[in-house]
Amino acid sequence: MEYLVTREGDLFQVSNRWGDIAPEDGPLGLFFRDTRYLSRFELRVDGQRPGLLGGTAAENYVQRVFLQAGVSRQIFSRAGLGLERQRVIRAGVLYERITVTNLEFAPVSVRLDLRFEADFADLFQVRGVPPADRGVPEEPRREGGSVTLGYRGRDGVLRQTRVLFLTPPDALAVSQASWDLSLPPRGTAALDVAVLPAENGAFPACRGFDQALEALRQEYADWAEACTAIDTDNPLLNRILARSVSDLRLLAADQGQGLFPVAGIPWYAVPFGRDSIITAIQALPLNPEFARGTLRTLAALQGRQVDPFRAEEPGKILHEMRHGEMANLGEVPYGRYYGSVDATALFLVLLCDYHAWTGDLDLVRELLPSVREALNWLDRYGDVDGDGFLEFRADPGRGLQVQSWKDSPDSLCHPDGKPAASPVAVSEVQGYVFDAKRRLAPVLQALGEADLARRLARDAADLKARFNSAFWMPERQYYAIALDGEKRQVATVSSDIGHCLWSGIVDEARAASVAARLVAPDMFSGWGIRTLSAAEPTYSPMSYHNGSVWPHDNSLCVLGLKRYGFDREANQVITGLVDAASHFAHYRLPELFCGYSRDVGVPVDYPVACSPQAWAAAAPVALMQAILGLDPDAGAGLLRLRPTLPPWLGRVTVRGLRVGGARVNLEVTPEGVRADVSGERPVRVVSASR
Structure with missing residues (x-):
């Protein structure tokens, strides 16, 4: 099965193409410090899994899944409901935004359920290595707009998962939240949820989906620039x-x-x-x-x-x-x-x-x-x-x-x-x-x-x-x-x-x-x-x-x-x-x-x-x-090249290559090498052929 993966810091999640975490689909979950903090995280529309249009985590910092629900069996019918699940991880928190759009001509009433569980399985257990014994699950706690699941391990560590509903649900149990939506034609609703893992009660701060997404987008841009x-x-x-x-x-x-x-x-x-x-x-x-x-x-x-x-x-x-x-x-x-x-x-x-x-x-x-x-x-x-x-x-x-x-x-x-x-x-x-x-x-x-x-x-x-x-x-x-x-x-x-x-x-x-x-x-x-x-x-x-x-x-x-x-x-x-x-x-x-x-x-x-x-x-x-054929010797202030381009490659341009205290720009073609060097300690670029 194709999985969708996002990671930041010590937290990563692996879901199926629907964006769901379902135990029957393999080693899926939200993992923190070698423990699974979510073993189920499934979206249902009127009790059914919505149809899959497509999903991607190509940008790495955000996962996006597109779904549809309420589709008529007639050919060329309207699409019913369109759903988008966006998921990011930032500063120890998983954020999810579920956007629902009514694409019908008439108003629609629909119920969305989000089912969640945490088994706190050790990663080695997930991989098939059975533990000698298990610790004690904590009684789930429902407090206002959140549910906290817990497990006290035999190692003395209290591991907890707090599912925080930033958009208050209409009904909340210890393993499911539900929203009853009434949407006019072209109407849209956005539901935000945060999942906070913690050891020994040290929960991270929750900043919200928009702030997390913008911060990640900038950090990835800064990394590419560096x-x-x-x-x-x-x-x-x-x-x-x-x-x-x-x-x-x-x-x-x-x-x-x-x-x-x-x-x-x-x-x-x-x-x-x-x-x-x-x-x-x-x-x-x-x-x-x-x-x-x-x-x-x-x-x-x-x-x-x-x-x-x-x-x-x-x-x-x-x-x-x-x-x-x-x-x-x-x-x-x-x-x-x-x-x-x-x-x-x-x-x-x-x-x-x-x-x-x-x-x-x-x-x-x-x-x-x-x-x-x-x-x-x-x-x-x-x-x-x-x-x-x-x-x-x-x-x-x-x-x-x-x-x-x-x-x-x-x-x-x-x-x-x-x-x-x-x-x-x-x-x-x-x-x-x-x-x-x-x-x-x-x-x-x-x-x-x-x-x-x-x-x-x-x-x-x-x-x-x-x-x-x-x-x-x-x-x-x-x-x-x-x-x-x-x-x-x-x-x-x-x-x-x-x-x-x-x-x-x-x-x-x-x-x-x-x-x-x-x-x-x-x-x-x-x-x-x-x-x-x-x-x-x-x-x-x-x-x-x-x-x-x-x-x-x-x-x-x-x-x-x-x-x-x-x-x-x-x-x-x-x-x-x-x-x-x-x-x-x-x-x-x-x-x-x-x-x-x-x-x-x-x-x-x-x-x-x-x-x-x-x-x-x-x-x-x-x-x-x-x-x-890059061969640097920064101590001697030298960068040697011996390029051999494959037949399917006609040009390589390199900008900002660091050699010692210098930045080197190169353009390499079958005809030769052009080099431009800047910095406080320039290096000599030598190109040779064998």
């Missing part, structure tokens, strides 16, 4: 990029350390180390604020102690953080969970990328204690068996069994389907460590950390040599996805090796073989690179990680192909993804889609993919970076 403007002569690409800008604003959060992206809706609208980091990396050409806020947020949450239940260790970067009842009680370890093997290295990669774009040594200096702790974790805790590779062990508790980005239990299997035994060293993770240490060395050198810089440079060179020896499969002319606990190659062909191109750990002499395989028919579906080769026995086009297509995964592969000079192959993948986006609602690339061949005619939906999802939203920005 981002680099990218315009092309391809209308489809422009729509995809505009969707990226809007979706990144939708997914923005701030826990006091600056903006960072939550991972995705509905399942991962929380701080999420790996996803937030990669999104921030992808989005750096668009807006460096995400990178700065992500770095500070994750540094503040960095591991401080050894806690096996949370997979926490000193210096380790957070995987995800939850606030629901089950997390608070320790029934799941995700209250603050560190079970990812790659987030710590990626944190350092993001810092290096951020410095390359901004030249901001002050933030590097501020985060230097976190950098030292992260490096210590890589060497002391991350190398489980002392062989010089970064590994993970399967979580013996209720956490993740696989802790790289493909974190399904079956994602790291030998060709015979047998799971790789712990500890597992995953290919792309070694690339992240290599990239982090190699690029940190000159940054730390600039801060006077000469001894540490030299050690990191040596470590990186040594890791690259050992990786290319241990992971290369001569008979397949490709790299293994992983080494298992016995140091045997997990010899499946996967997209992970595209990340190895991105990090630069692949030997130049082997890069051509990797590039060719990534775009071969068994890997490239026509819409994008599959996570696993279709020739592998464990492949399934419907698998979450063993054959599907992930836009963020593809964007890193594309950046890797571009890095090694395989521009044609990079543009081939970009073309597939752009074409795929044209088939999804609002030109929004989802978290993933199925790996079926393009021969079927359309990209096939993955049924429970998050959409919007942060690193999918930022993927088009990374694709533009690859097309333009």
